[in-house]
Amino acid sequence: MPFITTADGTQIFYKDQGSGQPVLFSHGWPLSADAWDAQMVFLGRQGYRVIAHDRRSHGRSSQTWEGNHMDQYADDLAELIETLDLHDLILVGHSTGGGEITHYMGRHGTARVAKAVLLGAVPPLMLKTEANPGGLPIEVFDGIRKGTYDDRSQFYMDLTMPFYGYNRPGVAISEGVRHGFWLQGMMGGLKGQLDCIAEFSEVDYTEDLKKIHIPVLVAHGDDDQIVPIGASALKSAEILSNATLKIYPGGDHGYAQTHQDAFNADLLAFIRDQAAEAAA
Template identity: 75%
Template sequence: MSTITTRDGTRIFYKDWGSKDAQPIVFSHGWPLSADAWDGQMVFFANQGFRTIAHDRRSHGRSDQVWNDNTMDQYADDLGELLDQLDLENVILVGHSTGGGEVTRYLGRHGTARVAKVVLVGAVPPLMLKTEANPGGLPIDVFDGIRKGTYDNRSQFFKDLTIPFYGYNRDGATISEGIREEFWRQGMMGGLKGQLDSIRAFSESDFTEDLKKIDRPTLIVHGDDDQIVPIGASALMSAKLVQGSILKIYEGADHGLPQTQQDRFNADLLAFFRN
């Protein structure tokens, strides 16, 4: 297995496919998943001539399970160390859900010197939590419920979460038990403490100022029937904060659209990358 070791001694697992001389695409996954969530994209884009890289966030997947520092700032710094240690340039960053927050915070903390383009997919920025300044966000009770479900019986909670995650509770939806089982498998690979900490990281982090610092071509993709990260308080607001960004709304699409809309999603990203 390929790993880097961060400054605090945490081993971060990553996959690195395709030609090492090609333009790199680095994928950041959502909660509570792993790099494996991007396999369909990694194979597709490696076959299109790109170098594709995806890592397991600390305390997720095959990376070290740590007690402390499961925070958005640390996730962003880990991403920075991955780019630095692999000496990646002209990078395309792609982040889904929590991974979109990780990418955005990386750009806010470390700048865009290594970056060519950015894609945010079903991403949590600018802020998921409802506050006086963010009335369109979700109330804290929603995230307390996620914490309780994860702590009490995360195995069952992860199985149940797949239903709204992939829109399987909508009329006419075709349920894939394979996708549901793969979500569960990836989720159960992670550490409970880190996954609990990550709920606060993805729900309470305010990315407003980070978004304003993005000065690279940015594609924002979101389903308008996303039941996990509602589009109104996320993509619609992020598109206004990232100057010159492109907003692509998938009508009727769910939160897991990189899987449920895989062919369309891959084609849209390829067009953006080659433009």
């Protein structure tokens, strides 16, 4: 299996398949690169090079005691992009992964990036503060920390219900999707996953968003119970200088899995628009 070894000795697992313009996917908490399998196969068949990595302390990457914070996540991503020498890159980030790619672009620039996609992403800030009254109170995230620490196996299974909107009336529940989420979550390290909770909830990405001037698709379900749209996508679309906002009516947080055909079609259309702009 392919890995890169970062400057601090951490091994970062990645998948690199297909050929063509590169599309790099960044996963949500507490998942792994496998969360993007359907998108990778779909775009790979359309003639794109598709890449996804396991964030440190997640999936098959090293479980580290230190470095489980957004600056290091962004630096790890930069090392992967530079090692693979990726250019004209499409970055796609879901949830925490949306924060990761946003911070990467704010911290390392967009010289290698053509366009980005934020799906159900955490920027600009999930935490409720005096300046961000639409966010979630700290008690919500303290509850996530407690559930993860006390019995993460059960907590991850329970989390799948609101994550995929399976707690809504009349929704068809896939036990396979639920078990897939659980399996990915349990592959990671407890310490790193606990550390990561602060990174997706308390980090303010506003200044990163202000530095991004490439086209960005901001896609979000308006029934996202994990990352409420009002504190995330609606604000990000206002801050970004070149954003396209796509709202999925009734859409849940795990939209790329529960509605993979619809999201894949939107993703491909967005990328092809970029290709047309480059050709022009």
